[in-house]
Amino acid sequence: MPLRIVLVRHGLSSFNVEHRIQGRDDLSSLTDIGQTQARTTGTALQDLTFAAAYSSPLGRAAETARLLLEAQGQGLDAQLDGGLLEIDLEPWSGLLRRELKDQFSAQERQWRQAPELLELQRANGSTYRPLEELMVQAKEFRQRLLGRHAAALADDQAAPQTVLVVGHNAILRCLLLALLDLPLSGFRRLRVDNCSISVLNLTSSGVQVESLNGLAHLGDPLPAKGNGARLLLVRHGETDWNREGRFQGQIDIPLNATGRSQAEAAGRFLAPVTIHRAYTSCMARPRQTAEAILAAHPGVPLTSSSGLVEIGHGLWEGRLEQEIAEGWPELLADWKRAPETVQMPEGENLQQVWNRSLTTWQRIAAGLDPDETALVVAHDAVNKTILCGLLGLGPADIWAIKQGNGGVTVIDYPDGAEGRPVVAAMNLTQHLGGVLDRTAAGAL
DSSP states (O other), rough: EEEEEEEEEOOOOOHHTTTTTTTOOOOOOHHHHHHHHHHHHHHHHHOOOOOEEHHHHHEHHHHHHHHHHHHHTTTOEEEEEGGGOOOOTTTTTTTHHHHHHHHHHHHHHHHHOOOOGGEEOTTTTEEEEEHHHOOOOOHHHHHHHHHHHHHHHHTTTTTOOEEEEEHHHHHHHHHHHHTTTTTTTGGGBBBOOOOEEEEEEETTTEEEEEEEOOOOTTTTTOOOOSSSEEEEEEEEEOBBBHHHHHHOOSOOOOOHHHHHHHHHHHHHTTTTSSSOOEEEESHHHHHHHHHHHHTTTTTEEEEGGGGGOOOGGGGGOBBBHHHHHHHHHHHHHHHHHHHHGGGGGSBBBHHHHHHHHHHHHHHHHHHHHTEEEEEEEEHHHHHHHHHHHTOOOOOGGGGGBBTTTOOEEEEETTTTTTSEEEEEEEEGGGGGSSSSSOOOOOOO
16 A cells, blocks of 8 residues: 555534535634544544645635644644635535525535536536536546655555545545546545545555544544434454455354454444344354444344355365465456456356345345444455445455455435435444554455
8 A cells, every 4th residue: 555545524614513505615714623623633643654744725624734733743734735625616605504495496406416417607607517627626636646646656565655635525525536436426425524534545556445434533433323224334353364364255264352352342332323233144253243243232133144145265265365376376366456357266256246245235225214223244345345336336346445354334325225325434443443444454
């Protein structure tokens, strides 16, 4: 991971509190809570050394960056970059949300349902699509950022270089889409809260989302739940084979001592959350993890599903990567370069895992009432295929998603199971120690 990007949204602003549209105008400022959030975020990032920091020049973001970096203690100043300006909502700026619904009802509905198609009119009479403009801006900032840190990206074996990016809700979502090469239709599939921390790892071969919208450093384990059902997707705790880098697949390896501690930590992390139902792969390691989490939720039923079992690695199961490289060198290279093309010898391919895991996931989501929260505990490849499907990625993109042992992901369905899912948070591992995911790399 030669280039690590840490994304932070500005702290709570006066317009956030008043439920006003902020957009690109510099009319709001950080509240006392927002200032505290910025300092707390800086303290949470003290273990990291930043090669550079970039911020939107708008006051609420620039002040967040300043307070964060002061608390972080490295003595770094943020470079202000117009590429991180918030979306231009000129006709709406300063309006209360209820005023927006009253005065621009059709456009407000368009913004909620398909924001990439929203058209607004500037004071000079010209018509524009604000989200399309913002995506162009995000891609231009991405190119400048990668150009500034090209030397780090040139050597995949080099020590990682870490940069901080402080911005706003819409621009950070567009930047995530740009880095993942996703269309604007995915804008509403992502959530970025005030002073949340998201981590991306870039190499010469692609982008990996390590975590998204982490808030535990601010005191709340998860983003606030709105209308609609919520699913908590967790990867099982560590096994000895994870630690050894051995392909385990459908061999039923139990948790080791570290894995049991991770499961218990996930249980403490999720103890304040109301859980109504729980589902697990029928294998031992996810079931043990689920049971540890549910210790704080007595009476919650736990259902096993074969659709959530790990990918069948076939003849690779039980082997170290070095052993696989000796027996199947070309196939292993394809697995790393183009995993969607690989048929595991006497095992499965990713499309088969994709079909059964997403079918099972959708069935679970469809069975929930709008006020319910369900826990789902599964495996690395299963979780990755589910998340790729929810984000609009494909089987070829599983390496773009990280799932740490005991990591927690949050998926919301504000419009029901048939509506657009929202990845409210992904691979939260702060309950396991620190902002970065330091769990075993495993063999997958």
